[in-house]
Amino acid sequence: MNRAILLFTTMSCFLDQIKVAYVILLGFVVPIGMKWVSLIHGVAESQTFEMLTGSVGVAFILTGLCLGVAGNSAVAGGRGGECLPLLFTRPLTRTEYVLTKWCAIALICGLIAAAQNLVVALLGMAFGEEWTVSLILGQMLERFLDAGILSAAFMLTIFARHWLFQTTAIVAFYVWLIGQTLPPVSVAGPGTVGGDQVSLGATDLLLKASQLIGDIILPTFHVYDAVNAVHFPWGEVLSYVSMTLIYLTFAVAVTNKRDFFYGTN
Amino acid sequence: MEESQTCVEVKDLVKTYQRGQVRALDGVNLSVLAGEVFGLIGPNGAGKSTLIGCLLGLLRPESGSIRILDKPADYLSIRRITGYVPERPDFEGWMTGRLFLKYHHMLSKCTATTRSSDIEESLREVELDPSAWDRKLGTYSRGMLQRLSLAQCLIGSPKLLLLDEPTLGLDPTGVAVVRRLASSFRSKGVTAIINSHQLDEVERECDRVAFMRQGRIEQVENLRNSPVGSFPLFVRWTDGETISNNTANLAALAQSLGISIKEANRCWARFVVSSGAQAAQLIALLIASGYPVEEAVSERARLERLFDKRLEDAPHE
Numbered sequence: 001m002n003r004a005i006l007l008f009t010t011m012s013c014f015l016d017q018i019k020v021a022y023v024i025l026l027g028f029v030v031p032i033g034m035k036w037v038s039l040i041h042g043v044a045e046s047q048t049f050e051m052l053t054g055s056v057g058v059a060f061i062l063t064g065l066c067l068g069v070a071g072n073s074a075v076a077g078g079r080g081g082e083c084l085p086l087l088f089t090r091p092l093t094r095t096e097y098v099l100t101k102w103c104a105i106a107l108i109c110g111l112i113a114a115a116q117n118l119v120v121a122l123l124g125m126a127f128g129e130e131w132t133v134s135l136i137l138g139q140m141l142e143r144f145l146d147a148g149i150l151s152a153a154f155m156l157t158i159f160a161r162h163w164l165f166q167t168t169a170i171v172a173f174y175v176w177l178i179g180q181t182l183p184p185v186s187v188a189g190p191g192t193v194g195g196d197q198v199s200l201g202a203t204d205l206l207l208k209a210s211q212l213i214g215d216i217i218l219p220t221f222h223v224y225d226a227v228n229a230v231h232f233p234w235g236e237v238l239s240y241v242s243m244t245l246i247y248l249t250f251a252v253a254v255t256n257k258r259d260f261f262y263g264t265n
Numbered sequence: 266m267e268e269s270q271t272c273v274e275v276k277d278l279v280k281t282y283q284r285g286q287v288r289a290l291d292g293v294n295l296s297v298l299a300g301e302v303f304g305l306i307g308p309n310g311a312g313k314s315t316l317i318g319c320l321l322g323l324l325r326p327e328s329g330s331i332r333i334l335d336k337p338a339d340y341l342s343i344r345r346i347t348g349y350v351p352e353r354p355d356f357e358g359w360m361t362g363r364l365f366l367k368y369h370h371m372l373s374k375c376t377a378t379t380r381s382s383d384i385e386e387s388l389r390e391v392e393l394d395p396s397a398w399d400r401k402l403g404t405y406s407r408g409m410l411q412r413l414s415l416a417q418c419l420i421g422s423p424k425l426l427l428l429d430e431p432t433l434g435l436d437p438t439g440v441a442v443v444r445r446l447a448s449s450f451r452s453k454g455v456t457a458i459i460n461s462h463q464l465d466e467v468e469r470e471c472d473r474v475a476f477m478r479q480g481r482i483e484q485v486e487n488l489r490n491s492p493v494g495s496f497p498l499f500v501r502w503t504d505g506e507t508i509s510n511n512t513a514n515l516a517a518l519a520q521s522l523g524i525s526i527k528e529a530n531r532c533w534a535r536f537v538v539s540s541g542a543q544a545a546q547l548i549a550l551l552i553a554s555g556y557p558v559e560e561a562v563s564e565r566a567r568l569e570r571l572f573d574k575r576l577e578d579a580p581h582e
Binding site for chain 2: 002003004005007008011012015016017083085086087088089090091092093257259260261
């Protein structure tokens with residue numbers, strides 16, 4: 001773990017105006033605003049709200065925090081962000097850089113998402129919603145875990161620039177997004193026939209497929225459910241840990257293998 | 266560190282891009298001595314920056330070897346003693362100049378007790394205005410960023426410096442700073458490799474220079490050796506009124522050393538000398554004869570001539 005990378009990554013998340021504005025807007029203003037409005041008007045929370053306060057919300061926050069990480073879209077040149085060729089001339093291994101960066105980003109993102117969940121819970125409690133300490137803590141811990149696996153996947157996609165991998169990663173991200181956001185209620189309907197039945201069947205299939213793919217590529221460990229379950233879900237833990245390790249291992253391998261210089265390609 | 270010790274040794278280095286279609290380095294062999302200021306010149310796309318990238322361990326060559334102080338280029342112990350000025354100073358805009366240097370000081374694993382003084386010393390070395398030290402880099406001009414880039418390369422008292430276009434974007438005072446730094450590298454025994462298109466600067470600052478073209482080193486020129494053949498020497502003196510305006514007298518002085526005058530004026534003359542030693546003799550004679558010599562400049566422009574000649578010799582593609 002490199003102290004300089006850890007310190008300056010943290011500072012960049014809190015001092016870079018673009019990142020701060022992005023995180024405040026998507027992490028707090030929009031979801032908490034939605035919660036506030038729904039509480040005032042006594043309406044049920046929307047799918048969008050669920051999105052912004054769950055693992056998808058973590059992904060949105062991460063996108064903001066990762067702006068400029070490793071030069072982001074222009075890693076080879078390091079333009080518009082960290083000057084990677086310059087950093088890598090210092091006595092710092094690329095493995096050390098990737099792992100420290102992952103650790104810093106995951107912790108900061110987890111912290112922001114957990115703070116968001118806490119504010120939402122406190123706001124709900126103020127309006128009479130029932131929240132328990134274990135539920136709040138469980139949700140907060142879940143956000144840290146979401147941030148852990150998502151930031152590992154982000155690090156890999158930032159460093160592995162092969163077009164085939166990039167295309168696959170973008171498609172996989174959208175499939176995961178569909179699995180997280182499609183409302184399951186739309187596939188109910190026992191009385192439907194003909195074209196409607198085919199349509200509902202197709203939607204059901206799409207939803208199940210995307211959820212399955214999502215569970216494989218970005219598995220979630222449900223902390224509150226696990227704590228209250230009769231049998232601890234070791235399978236969930238194993239799949240979460242193994243996928244995080246796979247992303248990190250590949251991110252390290254790709255970073256160690258590739259060239260980092262000024263647009264010489 | 267002894268003068269004769271080899272600092273950088275490159276053997277048969279090959280680096281390709283686009284899956285082998287572009288040979289950026291095509292069997293480069295190079296040896297740079299410790300304490301030497303070494304220049305890399307050549308047309309665009311010659312492979313100069315790629316060579317620097319390989320020396321820094323940022324680019325992975327296909328074949329060949331690089332040894333820096335007898336160790337592979339990407340060893341952490343080598344990075345600890347290496348400084349680098351990148352071609353493009355694109356740094357994070359939210360940092361201040363001082364914070365940027367703190368970051369590199371920490372990354373260099375230098376002792377924290379001297380951090381503040383080391384940073385200020387580097388900033389002073391490059392003559393960056395103190396009012397800019399705590400300003401965000403987003404507000405810096407190109408020249409200021411270049412000075413900061415030079416300051417970061419001095420962090421950690423490096424033994425080897427790789428400077429990619431160090432004078433790019435600098436104003437004349439900034440260029441003078443680079444000149445002064447190059448001279449201080451020599452006196453401190455620091456080895457420096459400078460990649461630049463500014464031939465006059467390279468000629469002033471470097472001991473030797475390599476001409477690169479199409480991924481190969483075509484010629485290495487020793488700039489400290491006396492040039493072969495005659496070259497013009499421009500001499501200017503002050504107070505032309507008090508010296509007798511006698512071109513014949515000047516011609517006689519020159520003639521006594523076997524030197525011819527190309528052109529002359531009341532305050533200056535352009536001689537044709539055959540060696541550096543002869544140039545020194547002439548200057549000494551002029552001073553002894555009452556000419557208050559203010560400036561004497563060799564107009565050899567060896568690198569410019571070398572550059573032109575190499576390009577003329579190149580087969581037309």
